[in-house]
Amino acid sequence: MRKVLVFGCVAGFAGVYGDFFTRHGFELDIYSGVGGAGHKRTDAPILLVFSDGFGPAEEKGFAEALTLDRRLPVIYVAGGERLKGKGLKSAERKARYVLPSDFMKKDMLNALKGCSEVLLLREEVDRLAGDVRSKSDELSVVLEIGRVLTSSLELSKVLAKIMERIRGMVKAETWSVLLMDERNSDLVLEVVKGGLGDLRKKRIKLGEGIAGWAAEEMQARLVPDVTAEGHFRKNVDSVRGTATRSVMAVPIMSKDRLLGVMEMINKDGGAAGFSQADLQLVSRLVDQTAIAIERGEMYKRMADLVITDDLTKLFNMRYLDRTLEVEIERAMRYNLSCSLIFMDIDFFKKVNDSYGHLVGSKLLVEVSQLLLRGLRRVDIVARYGGDEFVLVLPQTDVDAAKAIAERLRRSMEKHIFMKSENLSLKLTASFGIASYPDHADTKEDLMRLADEAMYQVKYHTRNAVYVVGSK
Numbered sequence: 077m078r079k080v081l082v083f084g085c086v087a088g089f090a091g092v093y094g095d096f097f098t099r100h101g102f103e104l105d106i107y108s109g110v111g112g113a114g115h116k117r118t119d120a121p122i123l124l125v126f127s128d129g130f131g132p133a134e135e136k137g138f139a140e141a142l143t144l145d146r147r148l149p150v151i152y153v154a155g156g157e158r159l160k161g162k163g164l165k166s167a168e169r170k171a172r173y174v175l176p177s178d179f180m181k182k183d184m185l186n187a188l189k190g191c192s193e194v195l196l197l198r199e200e201v202d203r204l205a206g207d208v209r210s211k212s213d214e215l216s217v218v219l220e221i222g223r224v225l226t227s228s229l230e231l232s233k234v235l236a237k238i239m240e241r242i243r244g245m246v247k248a249e250t251w252s253v254l255l256m257d258e259r260n261s262d263l264v265l266e267v268v269k270g271g272l273g274d275l276r277k278k279r280i281k282l283g284e285g286i287a288g289w290a291a292e293e294m295q296a297r298l299v300p301d302v303t304a305e306g307h308f309r310k311n312v313d314s315v316r317g318t319a320t321r322s323v324m325a326v327p328i329m330s331k332d333r334l335l336g337v338m339e340m341i342n343k344d345g346g347a348a349g350f351s352q353a354d355l356q357l358v359s360r361l362v363d364q365t366a367i368a369i370e371r372g373e374m375y376k377r378m379a380d381l382v383i384t385d386d387l388t389k390l391f392n393m394r395y396l397d398r399t400l401e402v403e404i405e406r407a408m409r410y411n412l413s414c415s416l417i418f419m420d421i422d423f424f425k426k427v428n429d430s431y432g433h434l435v436g437s438k439l440l441v442e443v444s445q446l447l448l449r450g451l452r453r454v455d456i457v458a459r460y461g462g463d464e465f466v467l468v469l470p471q472t473d474v475d476a477a478k479a480i481a482e483r484l485r486r487s488m489e490k491h492i493f494m495k496s497e498n499l500s501l502k503l504t505a506s507f508g509i510a511s512y513p514d515h516a517d518t519k520e521d522l523m524r525l526a527d528e529a530m531y532q533v534k535y536h537t538r539n540a541v542y543v544v545g546s547k
Contacts, residue, residue, distance in 0.1 A: 084130035123141060126155065504539035511543075515544050
């Protein structure tokens with residue numbers, strides 16, 4: 077029922093109209109002037125003001141109600157004798173409906189329904205605004221996690237940062253992440269809030285505890301009260317130093333492959349267990365953890381491979397190929413952009429012909445350092461071969477990529493190379509740009525188009541930036 081908070085009520089009003097209000101879904105609450113009317117911001121009542129009985133006490137209560145929420149709708153019943161006063165004038169001015177003292181029930185009912193519709197619309201607007209804020213916060217977390225993913229190659233550190241951001245969103249006391257060991261078909265505790273200590277080698281079998289059950293079934297599990305949960309195992313689902321009350325276990329998946337399980341433990345501040353809304357939020361964000369794990373696995377696999385170019389120490393094509401694939405996948409999942417720049421040094425052959433290949437090699441190293449200084453830490457630079465370079469720009473749209481390429485082009489043009497060899501060489505370069513999703517949605521097409529764009533520059537002007545599809 078919608079509450080109607082009444083000020084200046086005439087004698088016998090509740091007895092005469094109480095059933096009428098109740099029958100139509102409204103609850104009368106007569107302001108008594110003693111200890112307030114019990115109104116809270118969440119009540120959102122309709123304020124019904126009778127001018128004939130509106131005295132100093134009612135004026136104070138009316139002002140207090142509006143202090144809690146100035147948007148509450150007011151129905152004003154004008155008496156025969158208009159009492160004067162600041163509070164009464166305020167009530168009349170704020171009124172959405174004004175009724176005479178001899179109002180008919182249908183007129184009062186229409187006014188009540190109109191005010192109720194206003195409150196319903198306001199509540200819907202507030203709900204939508206809350207959803208927008210929640211989505212905005214979630215997007216902020218996704219973007220921040222994206223930056224975390226490119227800030228470190230150490231999986232445990234990246235996971236810790238990601239989990240702390242997710243923990244803050246759902247207000248959990250603590251958390252842990254267990255990774256799937258496919259060779260032994262069990263889970264291994266990788267990282268936990270507060271450090272691992274002697275827990276690093278802790279292993280959990282599939283189906284053991286809530287985490288093991290979530291892994292085996294590949295389904296998220298929400299347990300508001302572990303004392304009533306048969307799968308709960310203290311030695312499995314508890315983090316050292318924490319009395320586990322509630323658990324949320326979410327499998328970390330990549331397509332149909334199980335990577336591990338994340339567990340959130342206890343609502344912060346002793347609150348009730350996690351909600352379905354918490355579970356839905358974590359389920360949406362868990363993909364970021366999957367990306368971190370996949371990256372960690374990728375870097376681990378590459379640890380035994382040469383991933384840098386021997387000459388320039390930039391990344392080589394083996395690394396570029398896999399990294400670009402991961403960045404496009406992440407951009408696809410979260411509706412982000414990813415741009416690619418192909419760069420070729422103009423007339424580099426003349427340098428080799430004039431000064432020899434040793435000078436040419438040193439020149440490539442100097443160009444590499446110039447590129448690194450002109451890019452962000454999150455950007456990836458690889459030597460494509462010869463005097464060609466490829467730049468991967470995560471979370472960067474076409475316009476931003478063009479601005480970056482133009483800045484690099486000017487730096488190349490202004491820089492004097494090979495001073496260390498007592499030479500003063502001037503160079504320029506040609507740049508081609510393609511971007512996901514504007515120009516291509518696959519790694520292969522993105523590289524092909526950026527390469528073609530670069531050759532458009534070399535065949536026409538050199539020392540310029542060309543975006544695929546430009547005129």
